[in-house]
Amino acid sequence: MNINTPNWVKDAVFYQIFPDRFAVGKPDQKYPNHWQSFNLQPWDNPPTLQKYKGGNFWGVIDKLDYLQDLGINAIYFTPVFQSTCNHRYHTHDYYQIDPLLGGNYAFQELLKQAHQRNIKVVLDGVFNHVGRGFFFFNDILENGPHSPWLDWFKIEKWPISAYNGAFPANYASWVNNRALPQFNHSNPQVKEYIMQVAEYWLHQGIDGWRLDVPNEIEEEGFWQEFRERVKGVNPDAYIVGEIWTDARQWLDGNQFDGVMNYLFTAPTMAFCGGDRILLEYVEQPCYEPYPAITAEEYQQKIEKLLDMYDWEITLTQLNLLASHDTARLLTIAGDDKKTVELCTLLLLTFPGAPSIYYGDEVGLPGGFDPDSRRGFPEESLWDKNLLNYHKELIKLRHQYPALRRGKYQVLCAQEDIYIFTRILDKQKIIVAINNNTQAQSITIEVDHQIDQILFGDGTFSCEQENYCNYLTVGLNARSGLILI
Amino acid sequence: MNINTPNWVKDAVFYQIFPDRFAVGKPDQKYPNHWQSFNLQPWDNPPTLQKYKGGNFWGVIDKLDYLQDLGINAIYFTPVFQSTCNHRYHTHDYYQIDPLLGGNYAFQELLKQAHQRNIKVVLDGVFNHVGRGFFFFNDILENGPHSPWLDWFKIEKWPISAYNGAFPANYASWVNNRALPQFNHSNPQVKEYIMQVAEYWLHQGIDGWRLDVPNEIEEEGFWQEFRERVKGVNPDAYIVGEIWTDARQWLDGNQFDGVMNYLFTAPTMAFCGGDRILLEYVEQPCYEPYPAITAEEYQQKIEKLLDMYDWEITLTQLNLLASHDTARLLTIAGDDKKTVELCTLLLLTFPGAPSIYYGDEVGLPGGFDPDSRRGFPEESLWDKNLLNYHKELIKLRHQYPALRRGKYQVLCAQEDIYIFTRILDKQKIIVAINNNTQAQSITIEVDHQIDQILFGDGTFSCEQENYCNYLTVGLNARSGLILI
Numbered sequence A, B: 001m002n003i004n005t006p007n008w009v010k011d012a013v014f015y016q017i018f019p020d021r022f023a024v025g026k027p028d029q030k031y032p033n034h035w036q037s038f039n040l041q042p043w044d045n046p047p048t049l050q051k052y053k054g055g056n057f058w059g060v061i062d063k064l065d066y067l068q069d070l071g072i073n074a075i076y077f078t079p080v081f082q083s084t085c086n087h088r089y090h091t092h093d094y095y096q097i098d099p100l101l102g103g104n105y106a107f108q109e110l111l112k113q114a115h116q117r118n119i120k121v122v123l124d125g126v127f128n129h130v131g132r133g134f135f136f137f138n139d140i141l142e143n144g145p146h147s148p149w150l151d152w153f154k155i156e157k158w159p160i161s162a163y164n165g166a167f168p169a170n171y172a173s174w175v176n177n178r179a180l181p182q183f184n185h186s187n188p189q190v191k192e193y194i195m196q197v198a199e200y201w202l203h204q205g206i207d208g209w210r211l212d213v214p215n216e217i218e219e220e221g222f223w224q225e226f227r228e229r230v231k232g233v234n235p236d237a238y239i240v241g242e243i244w245t246d247a248r249q250w251l252d253g254n255q256f257d258g259v260m261n262y263l264f265t266a267p268t269m270a271f272c273g274g275d276r277i278l279l280e281y282v283e284q285p286c287y288e289p290y291p292a293i294t295a296e297e298y299q300q301k302i303e304k305l306l307d308m309y310d311w312e313i314t315l316t317q318l319n320l321l322a323s324h325d326t327a328r329l330l331t332i333a334g335d336d337k338k339t340v341e342l343c344t345l346l347l348l349t350f351p352g353a354p355s356i357y358y359g360d361e362v363g364l365p366g367g368f369d370p371d372s373r374r375g376f377p378e379e380s381l382w383d384k385n386l387l388n389y390h391k392e393l394i395k396l397r398h399q400y401p402a403l404r405r406g407k408y409q410v411l412c413a414q415e416d417i418y419i420f421t422r423i424l425d426k427q428k429i430i431v432a433i434n435n436n437t438q439a440q441s442i443t444i445e446v447d448h449q450i451d452q453i454l455f456g457d458g459t460f461s462c463e464q465e466n467y468c469n470y471l472t473v474g475l476n477a478r479s480g481l482i483l484i
Helices: A058-061 A065-071 A101-116 A135-146 A188-203 A222-233 A262-276 A294-306 A337-350 A384-401 A401-405 B058-064 B064-070 B103-114 B135-146 B188-203 B222-232 B262-276 B295-308 B337-348 B384-399 B402-403
Strands: A014-017 A074-077 A081-083 A091-097 A118-123 A209-210 A239-242 A318-319 A353-357 A406-412 A417-424 A426-433 A440-446 A454-456 A457-467 A468-475 A479-483 B014-017 B074-077 B081-082 B091-098 B120-125 B209-211 B239-240 B319-321 B353-357 B406-415 B419-424 B426-432 B440-446 B453-454 B458-465 B468-475 B477-484
Touching: A014 A468, A014 B222, A014 B384, A058 A065, A065 B081, A074 A188, A074 A294, A081 B081, A091 A101, A091 A188, A091 B135, A101 A118, A118 A188, A118 A222, A118 A239, A135 B081, A135 B091, A188 A262, A188 B262, A209 B406, A222 A239, A222 B440, A262 A294, A262 A318, A262 A337, A294 A406, A294 A417, A337 A384, A337 A426, A401 A417, A401 A426, A406 A440, A417 A440, A426 A468, A454 B188, A457 A479, B058 B064, B064 B384, B091 B103, B103 B120, B120 B188, B120 B239, B188 B222, B222 B239, B239 B477, B262 B295, B262 B319, B295 B406, B337 B384, B337 B426, B337 B477, B384 B453, B402 B419, B402 B426, B406 B440, B426 B468, B458 B477, B468 B477
Parallel strands: A014 A074, A014 A353, A074 A118, A118 A209, A209 A239, A318 A353, B014 B074, B014 B353, B074 B120, B120 B209, B209 B239, B319 B353
Antiparallel strands: A081 A091, A406 A417, A417 A426, A426 A479, A440 A468, A454 A479, A457 A468, B081 B091, B406 B419, B419 B426, B426 B477, B440 B468, B453 B477, B458 B468
16 A cells, blocks of 8 residues: 655654643733642752643743754654643543643644744644543542443443552553543544544644554554544644554554654664663663664664665654653663764664654753653753754754655674665765774775765765775764765 | 612523433534433433433523523523533533533534523532542642642642542531532632633623522632623623522622522412421521411511612522422422412512523422432423413513512512512502412502403402592412402
């Protein structure tokens, strides 16, 4: 079949925002509903599981200059709907933006201003489970077997116990967490409800949905219909699933446009980080950024990944180095900035949309949740070198279509050296990485003349001999070059 | 001060609808969000405290012909917002019409069609307390002391126990019912929140607010601001409070336009029902429809009531014989239809807007809640005589402005005989009641010539002697006459 994915995603550089922690702004007084909280945690204190810091959409609006300057042209927000948890995965109402974020008015204003800057906005769709206060579940909690909405959830036995852990919950919930009752997706009304939510926010102007744990919804045809309904409203809408592993089941062209590409994350970290990776931070998630791998093994994994999906899908994968669900790369790598730099170089030259987890670009550290969700630091604390590193690479990505859509071809993979090319029509770009702690020089055969270094410190020379081009690159210790 | 109340209320005949129990209609398919329940109680079964019967706004729309034919030109709905209880006093969301009622679309359609027929719509504002699933409370329940919204409710101690009765609730709730947490009205944000809700629905087109237990909100200036905000959106909006007793505190012209006038209900029942009133149904509420009273005592109470408030207020009181909070009059009177008729005659000729509790007009019986909230019966079960009795009286009330706005003056009160007149300019109407089980004849002096009987079976003659008019009325047993 002919697989179609949204073109804008192929050119996108995403920024992932955890809304409670990115920025606090002042409400625009022309809108009602400014519900200000007086029980917030100080911004710079270590985050906790339950406290709120009060980030909001007014703050995001204030930061649009910053994001645009960084080169961002798409934002993926972790959940923003009214929720009784600071991460907002406990949905209380799918039609309301959380009041602490500024409510629907603030979001509409953000959407308008983002779009004026050609920045797309993707929301997190948590359609597997809800919070205990979600109306249709709350009614069951209040009325027991007399609720009109019994078939919206999977009640196993009476009585249910939503808040008292001393008794069995007696209803299906996500990972058996009674705080997160699971929808009964085999109820056609539940399905229709979710489809209408998805359509509603597209009509409001969002550009796509990131889908939380979509593998949990196994109802036949569910995601196929989801795609039809979503694309029915906006054929260019992006659908990206949270699938950590081989996602072919969902990336057949009838469901998602891409997934959160942890299959890129893991080998990239394993190669660049090597033995610096702190196992305590990577044992839990189902991706495998360890043990350390060589360039040859990295090539194998990357080529396998690139072969896994249709090229149209590959170009709209959401590639990432960290997210709210992982520790931050800097911390995983034992604060080794070079690992972060090399991974970032590989991320920003890989096919598919790169996604930067808020704060990673300024060197914000963070272990597991809640530590990975710190308040975005003030400017005096930024790692400006790392920020510029990001800016330069993003700028190059926007400048050279080959970095976004060009064919990916490995030219050399030897121990610590990894060189590949991205080719689009006549544009041929070479990316070379040296992960060794010593500078290295290597000569490889290339099929074209190399003109200049686009990024990085190092040297190159290009010689023609017997109708062949030989490129010699001099790579500094643990660094990379981009050449054209 | 100059007291102003809405003119339309002076001409209104209200019909009070308990939405789950009035009528079930089919959704208009052009609207989304038809969440149909498959766990409803059969319509004609005795109602229970927790089950839903599934009445909805589509059903009310289908019944507008019926209501218009009855002469109704205003509807007061008990709560309609999304709620986790069949009476919907456990508000879950003040901005959503309950999905079982058809959601916001169905309500908008009802509002449009009611207004096309010049029928006003008043909603029940439950602003003292909320349900446990209400977002700002639910967040406290989920996050405890870490909630951003702590000061929206009155938390006394941690932990709170919202669902486990074995532990103290540790927060303020209405009548100590932990299912109904009480707002902290001294939080200016809570106040503003409620004001915005009130304004929102007025902007949506409703014609007024009936206020649930407004005496519970003792915050200084609260109801004064409420009036200002409400009248700021619609100067003609009606504000009627649920106050069962002397309401002068709220009827000073700065707060409500009227109250649910149980001070009319009680003596009217005590006079017409007498010893037929079944004490078991009237001991609990704080009105006193017993012991039996004579016409003289009735006159005293009525005159006291009429003296209690400014005439502008009296004309916009909400007069009633029963509500969802009482047993139905027919049942209270031991199924004595004559009591119902006489009370209805007094109701529909009294200054202030009469309100008919759905079903009372067709003889629906009902004890205390939940029995007073039965499904509206099918036509074959209607007491058609009683229905016509209502229709005729309502028609007369609409026809003769004196019955709505005329001065009220008692002409005779002797044991079982009660005669009064309503005078507006040259229109003078006489209402005569005989509550005796025997027919009675009585002659009284009147200051004008009587022309005809407008309502009721009986006789009259009018003689002039020495420049005086003497009216002799022949009243059948336990019946009334209206003359002009």
